[in-house]
Amino acid sequence: ERFTMDEGLSMAVREVFVRLYHDGLIYQGDYIVNWCPRCRTAISDLEVEYQPQQGNLWNVRYPMAEGDGGIVVATTRPETMLGDTAVAVHPDDERYRELVGKEVILPLVHRRIPIIADDYVTMEFGSGAVKITPASDPNDFAIAGRHNLPILRIMDDNAVINENGGPYAGQDRYECRRSVVRDLESGGFLVGTEPYTHNIGRCYRCKTDIEPAVSRQWFVRIAPLAKEAIAAVVTGKTRIVPASWEATYFEWMNNIRDWCISRQIWWGHRIPVWTCEGCGKVIVASTDPDACPGCGGAKLRQEEDVLDTWFSSALWPFSTLGWPEDREALRTFYPTSLLVTGFDILFFWVARMMMMGLYVMKEVPFRDVYLHALVRDENGEKMSKSKGNSIDPLEMMDRFGTDAFRFTLAAFSAQGRDVRMSEERIEGYKFFINKIWNAARFSQMNLADYSPEISVSSAEESIADRWIRARLARAASEVTRGLDEYRFNDASAAAYQFVWHELCDWYLELIKPALYGEKKATARRSAQKTLFETVSASLRLLHPFIPFVTEEIWQSLIADGRSIMVSEFPSAEAIPTDLAAEREMALVMEVITRIRNIRGEMNVAPSLKLKVALDSAEEGALSTLEKGRGYIENLANLEALSLTREGAERKGAATAVAGPVRVSVFLAGVIDFAAEKARLGKEIAKIEKEMGGVGKKLANPDFLAKAAEAVVRKEQEKARLFGDKKAALEAALARVAALADGG
RNA sequence: GGGCGGGUAGCUCAGCUGGGAGAGCGCCACGCUUACACCGUGGAAGUCACAGGUUCAAGUCCUGUUCCGCCUACCA
Numbered sequence: 001e002r003f004t005m006d007e008g009l010s011m012a013v014r015e016v017f018v019r020l021y022h023d024g025l026i027y028q029g030d031y032i033v034n035w036c037p038r039c040r041t042a043i044s045d046l047e048v049e050y051q052p053q054q055g056n057l058w059n060v061r062y063p064m065a066e067g068d069g070g071i072v073v074a075t076t077r078p079e080t081m082l083g084d085t086a087v088a089v090h091p092d093d094e095r096y097r098e099l100v101g102k103e104v105i106l107p108l109v110h111r112r113i114p115i116i117a118d119d120y121v122t123m124e125f126g127s128g129a130v131k132i133t134p135a136s137d138p139n140d141f142a143i144a145g146r147h148n149l150p151i152l153r154i155m156d157d158n159a160v161i162n163e164n165g166g167p168y169a170g171q172d173r174y175e176c177r178r179s180v181v182r183d184l185e186s187g188g189f190l191v192g193t194e195p196y197t198h199n200i201g202r203c204y205r206c207k208t209d210i211e212p213a214v215s216r217q218w219f220v221r222i223a224p225l226a227k228e229a230i231a232a233v234v235t236g237k238t239r240i241v242p243a244s245w246e247a248t249y250f251e252w253m254n255n256i257r258d259w260c261i262s263r264q265i266w267w268g269h270r271i272p273v274w275t276c277e278g279c280g281k282v283i284v285a286s287t288d289p290d291a292c293p294g295c296g297g298a299k300l301r302q303e304e305d306v307l308d309t310w311f312s313s314a315l316w317p318f319s320t321l322g323w324p325e326d327r328e329a330l331r332t333f334y335p336t337s338l339l340v341t342g343f344d345i346l347f348f349w350v351a352r353m354m355m356m357g358l359y360v361m362k363e364v365p366f367r368d369v370y371l372h373a374l375v376r377d378e379n380g381e382k383m384s385k386s387k388g389n390s391i392d393p394l395e396m397m398d399r400f401g402t403d404a405f406r407f408t409l410a411a412f413s414a415q416g417r418d419v420r421m422s423e424e425r426i427e428g429y430k431f432f433i434n435k436i437w438n439a440a441r442f443s444q445m446n447l448a449d450y451s452p453e454i455s456v457s458s459a460e461e462s463i464a465d466r467w468i469r470a471r472l473a474r475a476a477s478e479v480t481r482g483l484d485e486y487r488f489n490d491a492s493a494a495a496y497q498f499v500w501h502e503l504c505d506w507y508l509e510l511i512k513p514a515l516y517g518e519k520k521a522t523a524r525r526s527a528q529k530t531l532f533e534t535v536s537a538s539l540r541l542l543h544p545f546i547p548f549v550t551e552e553i554w555q556s557l558i559a560d561g562r563s564i565m566v567s568e569f570p571s572a573e574a575i576p577t578d579l580a581a582e583r584e585m586a587l588v589m590e591v592i593t594r595i596r597n598i599r600g601e602m603n604v605a606p607s608l609k610l611k612v613a614l615d616s617a618e619e620g621a622l623s624t625l626e627k628g629r630g631y632i633e634n635l636a637n638l639e640a641l642s643l644t645r646e647g648a649e650r651k652g653a654a655t656a657v658a659g660p661v662r663v664s665v666f667l668a669g670v671i672d673f674a675a676e677k678a679r680l681g682k683e684i685a686k687i688e689k690e691m692g693g694v695g696k697k698l699a700n701p702d703f704l705a706k707a708a709e710a711v712v713r714k715e716q717e718k719a720r721l722f723g724d725k726k727a728a729l730e731a732a733l734a735r736v737a738a739l740a741d742g743g
Numbered sequence: 744g745g746g747c748g749g750g751u752a753g754c755u756c757a758g759c760u761g762g763g764a765g766a767g768c769g770c771c772a773c774g775c776u777u778a779c780a781c782c783g784u785g786g787a788a789g790u791c792a793c794a795g796g797u798u799c800a801a802g803u804c805c806u807g808u809u810c811c812g813c814c815u816a817c818c819a
Contacts, residue, residue, distance in 0.1 A: 050816090057819085074819060088819095125818040132819095139817045199816085248747075248814085344814090374813090411767090414757065418748085418813075422755060428767055431781045442778030489757070493766075508778075516777085593785090599773090600785030606774050637776085690763075697762090702799035711762055711800090718763075 012319035013312045014272045014286040016360060021273075021284045025221045026261075030151075032134075032141040033260055035213035036203040037159035037173075041264035042217055044308060045257070048201040048210055057196035058181065059127070061189050062087060065103040065112050071096070072191055074126035076198055077136070078184065079176040081106065082165045083154040084113055086132040088143060091117040093128050107189040108180065109166050116147050135214045151214055159211045173211065218262035218271060218305065225355035226256045232354060238364045241486050245343060245371050252347050261308045268306030275301050314352035317365035336366045343371040370486045374418045375409075391421050399423075403546035404430040410492040410545050432496060433549055436542070439504050440553040443535050446515045447557070450528045460522045463588070463627055464510040465530040466581035471502050472534055477572035479541050495541050503538060506589065507531075510631050532558075537570040587621060587659055588628035594656040595636040598665045601679050602654055602672065609639035611666040613650055618660040625661065651739075655680065655732035657725040673739055680733040684726060691722045 020026045033042040058078050063070040071087055084106055089096040096115070103112045120143055121130050134144030134151040144151055154164045159173045168176045184190040201210045230253045232238045233246060240246045262271060274283040278297030283289050291298050312319070321330035335357070341350060350369055357365030375391070396405045400423075407429045412419040475498035482491025511527040536558050543550040543564050554564035595612060604610070612632075616622050622643050625632070633641050650664035654676050657663065697703045697715050704712060 076819070120817080122818045130819050137817080137819080139819080142817090198819090244747080251746080251815095376813095412756085420755075422768090424768055425755070427781085434781045435779065438779035438782085440778080445778070485759085487759080490759090493757075497766085504778085505783085509783095512777095596784060597786085601772095603773075606776075606784070693763080697800075700799060704799085706799045707762075714762085 008322060009312055009315070009319050010269060011286070012315050012323055013269045013307065015324045016315055016356065017272055017307070017311075018284055018286045019360070020220060025224065026218060027221060028216060028218050030214050031217055031219065031258075031260065032138050032212050032214050033217055034201060034210045035157070035159075035215065036206065036208055037157065037211050038206045038208040039203060039265070040157050042215065042260060042262065043203060043205075043210065044260060044310075047204045049204050049207075050199040050201050052197050053200040054195065054197050055200075057126070057194050058184075058190060059192040059194075060107070060131075060184055061191050062104040062106060062113075062131075063189075064099075065105050071099065071104055071115065071129050072127040073129050073131040075131055076196060077177070078180045079161075079168075079173055080133040080136045080154070081131060081180065082109055082161070082168060082176075083133045083135050083152045084111075084131045085134055085144065085149045085152055086113050086147065087115045088118045088121050088130045088132050089115065089128060090121040090123045091119055093117075093121075093123050095128060107187055108183055114149075116143075116149075118143050118146065136212055138212055141212075141214065153214055155211065155213065157213075157215075217260050218303075220259040220261055222256050222259045222355070225359055226253045226351075228358040229253060229351060229354040232358060232364045238354065238367060238369060240369045240371065242371065245346065248343075249346060249351065253351060259308075261311050262305035263308055264305055266306075268309060269312055270306050271303040273303040275303075277301055310348055310352055313349055314356040315360070317353055317357050318361055323360070334361060335364050338368045338370060339366040340370045340372060342374055344374065346371065368486075373413055375412075375421050376418050396423075396426060400426045400430040401433055401549075403549045404433050406547075407432065407492060407545045410488040411496075413488040432500065433546060435500055435504060436546075436549060436553070439499070439508065440535065440557055442508060443531055444557055447528055447532055450532055452529075452532065454525055454529060456522075456526045456529045460526045461530070462511075462514065462523060462526060463581055463584055464507060464631065465526050466578045467585040468503065468507040468530060468534050469575060470578040470582050471498060472537055472570070473572045473575035473577055474498075475502075476537065476541060476570040476575065480569075480572065483544065492545050495538075495545065499538050499542065503534060507534070509635055513630060513634055539564060540567055540570050584624045584627065587624050587661070588631055590658040591625065591628075591661060591663055592632055592635045594658045594663045595632075595638075595665055598654045598656055598663075598679075599636075602665075602667065602675055604667065606637065609637055611640040612636065612638050613642045613644065613648075613653070613664040613666070615644050615646065615648065615650075615662045615664070616660050617645070619645075621660045649735075655729065655736075656683070657728045659721070660724070662728050673736055676736050677733065680729055680736065684729050684733065687722055687726045687729065691719070691726065694719045694722065 017026065034045065034048050035042055055076050057074050057076055059072050059074050060078065060081065061070045061072050071089075073087055075081065087104055089100065091100075096117075099115050100117045101115065103114050105111070106113050115129075116132075120139060121128065132140045132143055132149065134141045134149055135153045136155075141151070143149070152164055154161055155173060156162050161168045161171045161173070161176050163169050165171070165176065168179055171179060181190065202208065203210055230250060233240060233249060240249060272285060274285070274289055275281070276283065276292035276294060276297050277299040278292060279295040281292055281294040283292065283300065289300060292300060315323075317336065318330060318334055321327060321333055323330055339350065339353075353365050357363065393405065404426055408426045411429065412421075412425070475494055478494035479491045482488065482494060508531075511531065514523040514527040515531075536554075539550045539554050539558070543554075547565075551564050554567075558564075560567075591614065595610070598604070599606065599610070614622075614625055616625075622645065625643055629641060629643075632638065650666070652668040652671055653664035653666045654671060655662065655664055694715055697707075698712075698719055
């Protein structure tokens with residue numbers, strides 16, 4: 001479906017405005033807004049930048065109109081006193097109780113203004129009395145509304161004092177401040193001045209101090225709309241993830257103020273309101289009227305203000321789908337399933353889309369809102385163009401690769417936290433991409449003669465083949481879960497862990513003999529098939545994180561002529577679990593690791609082929625090891641491996657324990673008894689530390705009585721395993737000690 | 744002032760519903776073994792900010808203290 005965005009958006013904006021207007025949700029009114037005297041436009045509360053600024057707190061005495069005495073007020077902006085229309089105190093303030101209702105004389109302009117009581121006033125601050133300037137302060141404006149006070153504008157749109165300022169007319173606001181302070185002082189009204197730091201609001205664009213000012217603006221009566229948007233989140237029609245942001249959302253929505261939507265700027269959607277110059281009739285229409293429907297006059301004047309850009313942004317979920325026309329795209333894709341955005345525009349944009357979506361479409365615009373982390377610079381500061389501390393993503397992509405950068409963002413995106421971008425981390429993932437590339441090369445080299453049609457019976461599959469398939473199923477399940485729950489760091493970590501540390505570190509090494517040894521053709525075929533399928537699935541798992549490299553490899557290696565984008569995402573359910581293979585490989589792998597550990601710790605050259613004996617009292621363990629014999633011999637670099645049932649004396653051997661298996665590495669002639677003694681001692685100490693915790697738990701009757709049964713059983717099993725291991729290590733230590741002592 | 748988040752290995756950080764302290768980088772030792780030295784194998788390293796409490800059990804829950812960060816605000 002084709003329609004131009006600009007036209008569609010304009011239509012939608014006008015249509016929504018008209019509907020709101022006719023529902024009584026848009027009004028024009030005099031209201032105090034943040035006015036930028038330089039841009040000569042109102043800006044929204046959210047666009048004001050606050051900065052602490054050093055100023056003064058001037059204490060000024062206003063004399064009573066009748067009799068003696070007076071009341072002291074404090075102000076940071078003495079020039080605004082010209083527009084004061086009251087002095088307010090707290091209703092509970094004993095000091096001023098009898099003054100409420102009386103009048104004071106406003107110095108310099110000699111106007112009588114009343115003393116009123118309003119609980120906005122903080123008794124503890126200053127003198128406890130506040131001057132009220134409705135036209136120059138939002139709070140004062142609100143108080144004026146409550147007490148029917150006159151609103152007196154003393155400045156024009158350029159923040160220059162107007163005729164209401166009497167002798168100060170024509171002065172700029174800051175020039176006027178100096179004049180007023182000088183005159184208050186000479187008139188004896190200034191009772192004190194103290195330095196004071198407070199926040200000054202500035203225009204986000206031109207950095208000019210904003211001037212709260214009363215002016216005629218257009219507003220959306222927002223409370224009814226907010227009510228619906230709040231309900232949508234309360235009832236779960238829309239979920240905010242992470243949920244911690246819901247509180248912030250509610251806080252803001254419950255205290256929302258009417259939305260000032262008019263802007264006095266040059267660019268934007270012009271407000272679709274016309275006034276007939278003949279009869280004064282106001283016309284609100286979604287298409288330009290030719291003549292006044294009241295008097296027929298053709299002299300119509302359109303409102304000059306334009307709409308806040310967020311007004312049209314709020315319509316995005318449906319205006320982009322062709323609304324107000326009833327298009328198929330709109331019916332299909334509204335509401336969308338997910339909005340991904342930054343929390344910094346939760347209010348600007350998300351909440352407003354919610355309100356407008358519910359108002360116009362009678363349905364939430366999206367089911368889930370995922371608020372991602374904000375990327376900060378390495379000092380934790382928010383990146384911004386004005387600060388110049390932005391990390392240029394294009395530069396990062398040039399240096400480390402687009403996929404590496406993208407994977408880094410996923411890996412960093414733990415929920416509820418901001419991230420500090422780190423080049424080291426990106427580099428680490430660049431290495432990961434490289435690893436994948438090399439694994440693909442390995443696969444390509446060994447799959448040249450492979451065809452996916454080749455069938456392999458399950459009987460031909462090796463333990464390694466079965467094992468990697470089972471591990472793949474787990475990885476697929478973890479990645480899927482991470483993505484489903486918007487835990488992208490968990491998802492990316494699961495993929496990373498599987499591909500590097502299981503597929504590359506173990507599986508590729510395990511099958512090398514089958515691939516290019518003199519093994520049977522069946523073993524080779526099975527390894528090839530499993531390799532092909534595992535790499536294929538891995539690429540698909542990784543594709544959401546690293547689209548470019550996976551597509552490239554997919555095309556050259558898997559090559560079914562279609563993009564990896566339209567391939568099926570691996571499903572854990574489709575891959576059979578294989579606990580037996582996982583358990584058996586775990587033992588084989590541990591034995592290999594134990595042998596390597598001895599090699600490393602005893603400083604035996606990696607090139608030296610070793611003789612190893614494995615003893616176990618468990619028949620099952622021995623048969624597993626027999627099945628894994630080839631893997632052990634190859635990956636531990638052995639020249640001989642014997643498996644025996646009885647734990648015979650192993651002279652001149654270094655010892656380790658892998659589950660129910662005693663590992664003896666023969667180091668005849670090269671064994672360093674002192675080193676072996678130290679190594680065993682270290683192992684035993686480690687075991688003892690673990691046994692300590694377990695033993696303490698099992699000795700505690702409360703633990704046995706109150707802990708879950710499964711937990712207790714687990715601890716008991718652990719105690720047994722640790723006990724066995726310790727005994728075996730201690731026996732080895734005693735033997736080595738004897739040999740060492742004997743020379 | 745209010746709200747929120749955080750203080751876990753040298754660094755950057757994971758640790759969801761309380762039950763074996765983890766990863767990456769860095770560091771140490773050995774190794775260019777025919778995918779990869781952007782690599783491999785092995786190793787060292789933490790009073791989980793502090794103090795209480797709940798619990799058989801606390802990095803994980805509660806209270807307080809402290810330090811850091813972010814957001815927000817109308818004490819003139």
